[in-house]
Structures are given as structure tokens and as C-alpha cells.
Amino acid sequence: MCAPNKHGKTGREGMSFLPALFFSATVFFFFSIIISCAVFPVAGADDEKLSIILIDGDEVYVRSGNYYTFLQDYQIYVKGANSEGNRVWIELRRDDIFLEDAIVGEGDTFAYSNNSTEILNLTVDTIYGGANGVLVKFSPVYQYLNPKLPMPQTPATSPASSSDNNSSIPTVFENQAEGFDLPLFLLGLGSVLLVTGFFAGRYRKK
Incomplete structure (x- = not known):
């Protein structure tokens, strides 16, 4: 074997x-x-369902008769205020094209959506009255990317509102997708x- x-x-x-x-x-x-x-x-x-945040809870100040330019060329105008100075008429435009307007007071929220996609969400925090009109503080302010428009390269602030704005716009966009x-x-x-x-x-x- x-x-x-x-x-x-x-x-x-x-x-x-x-x-x-x-x-x-x-x-x-x-x-x-x-x-x-x-x-x-x-x-x-x-x-x-997820979106890219362009502005995440910032503060924006706009005087009556002026406007603030957001990314992707959205502009929020403060057209005027009532006699008591506790409510203001705001208007949203893009490239001088009217989009939406509303009359709001302190604590009210103004939201704009495009094809069921929220683009802007502004809350009227404080309305400051004065001899030369009113100063509106929007806080918090949220802006989301409109995917149908070109991706913004740099933050854009209009000269008319740059002196009234003490908020910072993030240059790095946050993507919430995991x-x-x-x-x-x-x-x-x-x-x-x-x-x-x-x-x-x-x-x-x-």
C-alpha cells in the first residue's frame, strides 16, 4: 500500500x-x-426632492425704493409702505420681468416657487420706520438653485443695495444629497x- x-x-x-x-x-x-x-x-x-442651497438663513436689508439682487439675477424690491409703517409692498423680478409681489408685515413669509420648486423664501423680521421711508430686514433668507438657469459663478449684489446689506453670501454651495x-x-x-x-x-x- x-x-x-x-x-x-x-x-x-x-x-x-x-x-x-x-x-x-x-x-x-x-x-x-x-x-x-x-x-x-x-x-x-x-x-x-433635494436642492442646492445658495443662501442659507442670511440677513438682507432693503430700503424702500431700492432693491437687493440675489444669485441668478433675482431682485427683491421694496416698493413702499403703508402710512403706519408696519406693512410693506415687496416685488420680485428677474431681468426686469415681474414674477410675484405681496404686501407683508413683520413675521410674514414671502416664498417664490418655479414649477413646484422653491427658489426664494424670505421672512420679514423687522420694519424700521424713518423720515426717508422704511428699512426692511429680511431674516432668515433662503435661496435655492433654479436648475433651469445657469449656475452662478460669483455672488452678485446690486450697487443700489450694497450699502444696506450686511449679510454674507456663501461662495461654496451646499449639496444636501447623500x-x-x-x-x-x-x-x-x-x-x-x-x-x-x-x-x-x-x-x-x-
């Missing part, structure tokens, strides 16, 4: 590891397909390694 060949046994163990490697690669392939189908459509649906799901990826990678180790040990015993 011949003794077992140790070299032959080692060779068979090496050859038996190949099916385990092939099986783990197959499992990883199908797992990637499942993750792609389950995660990416949901992320694509969420992208439609990206890669690292915990899910690590969980999948750990599952693949676990299956690979299990079948590799099983083939080695054989």
Missing part, C-alpha cells in the same frame, strides 16, 4: 480552492446587482469574505 503523496495532497488543496474563489466571485457579482437595484433607484428618486453608503458596502464585503472563508475551509477538509 502506497503512502499518500504530500505534494499531491497540497496540489489538490490548491486546486480545490479555485472553485471556492469562483463561487465567492459569483456571490459578489449577484450581491452587487441586488445592491444596485435596491439602492440607486431610491437615491435617484430622492435627488428630485452619496455612497459605506456601512452597507462594508456589510456586503464582510459577507463575501465570510462565504469565501467558509467554502475554502470546506474544500480543504475534502
